[in-house]
Amino acid sequence: MQSHYKNLTATQEAEQAWTTLEQAEGVFFDLDGCVYFGERIAEGAGELLQALRGQGKRVRFVTNNSTDSGEQVAARLARMGLEAQPEHIMTATELVGVHLFRQAGPLKLKAVGSQSLHAALERAGHRVLPLDSKQRVDMVVFGRDTTFSYAKLAAVLEEAERGTPVLGTNLDLHHPGVKGRVPETGALYAPVELILGRKLEAFGKPAPHMFRLTMEQCGIARPDLCVMVGDNLYTDVAGGRAAGMRTFWLYGPSLASSSGLPAAADPAASPASAPASTALIAAPAAAIPATTASTASVSAATGIPSAPTAAPAIPRDAVLPDHAVRDLMALASTIGAAGTSGM
Template sequence: MAVSKCARLSGASIGDLLDSVDSVLFDCDGVIWRGDQAIPGAPEVINSLKKGGKRVFFVTNNSTKTRKMYADKLGKLGFNAREDEVFGTAYCSAVYLKTVCKLDGKVYLIGSNAMRQELETMGIQAVGVGPDHISGVQNDWANVPLDPEVKAVLVGFDEHFSYAKLNRALQYLCNPECQFVGTNTDTRLPLEGDKAVPGTGCLLKAVETAAQRQAQVVGKPSSFMFKCVASQFVLDPNKCLMVGDRLDTDIMLGSSCGLKTLLTLTGVSTIADVEAHQRSGCPIRQEMVPDYYVDSIAEILPALQG
């Protein structure tokens, strides 16, 4: 449809947009739920889309849960969702290491148990999960024991991130043949009440800085997230809609992969952020401008029920 960039989605335009796509990709936190509470109307939107014959996928940068854990959460919140419709960075990182990196060896993992489980499901053994305490002096740190079978370093969200882990990752990455992958570059995780905590991007940047190397990033806005879904379900980008609350991840992914994009204002980004990108004149920032926006995805429910 020929529309101006970032048009308010309402009325007949909702039905026109939905008619133009056969698959809808949703970010999760800030879009269909906040924390452990579903966004009002979100389960009905998802379930109505699926009942109407649309394919629905859940695409998240969060690396702390397995696909099964996400499917269980979706079910508890009232969403009709299958495990194979969930694409989180724990799973997608395992796919990336297996199919793109062709990894033949172990992974030094700065990350969660969920990431370890997804790697093991792909037949990849991970080492390093859990606390790692520093001891000795600097010369000991530079000669810390390493597993010779480790062929890659993978960095995701790790509540046990420490100097010891940063150092061990550096020592592995001193080998130029050791592959280096990160789940995502989100620097802050927004919480209720305008609070926030550091995100995976902070940990990844620390490792990149120490190793003086750039990681291959799997998560949004990397096109690999969409390729991971598209390769398994044969999606046509021209008939897909990406729905998200972050301009620099969700909307940029959709724009770069040729998807239609819809911003919901129930999460991180605001219309003021969009307008700033529009005024910038910067081609990269223009990719963060969505095709459409709504206050909440619940606004599309009447078009689905009518």
């Protein structure tokens, strides 16, 4: 069968994908909509991870999750039958404080978010003051907060109006849950942006920081020896490519629910005349750095690129993954791992 991806046959495409993985030293996976969907593990995930680890690849999970620590995410994966060391799970929750410390040393912060976020910021060396404290702080860190309230919104706005920088842990508007989409950090701080009339900066993917910290944690110096696998063209694929990594885009049914982008057609199932899916896959690679560069500005204080005007703002035909694979099972099949058993 002819593939729409670079006009390769399915076999050639699988061989190229396998070569990309074989040459990689690090293989990094997004979690939501990639390795799991809500509480359901992706088909082929266990076999794929086992095969990659068996080949000596450094497997890491890079997630914009700003609610849970690596330990909490590892426990969740374990409940679903997947083994992962907590230190191999790179969360925005834990890395935002590490990044800020490196950029600016110990800071006085206020934080909106989970207990895990507060604890991680303190572990990274910062002092976290109560949100209603009258003391001046260096920055407000804004993560996903399931007890977000009018009072918290008012407190963040008060800080922003007195000139305190407000940093979002991640710009995602939602992530996939058991009953559908779950509100994410970007949706919680959107009212602040509306009132201020400007976008806030965001730390997580597609900004380069989490990709760099993951490489460093693996001891890999060259981004071209890393592969990023994810379902979100904007955060995982465009971010990974901007960081210099190879990318696999999972274009399956998860896309609509996890990325904020419209659902993509299935390139493998579409006839050759389907313009939407072929345009997406065949877009010029040069469009990516230009697009990401034009949507982000960098704060002099934190070195953190600002969020683009809106997450889906990158035209869908401007992002070219190195490989487009329907789901993790398809990727596992590519390397002949789908038939193996166990974890």
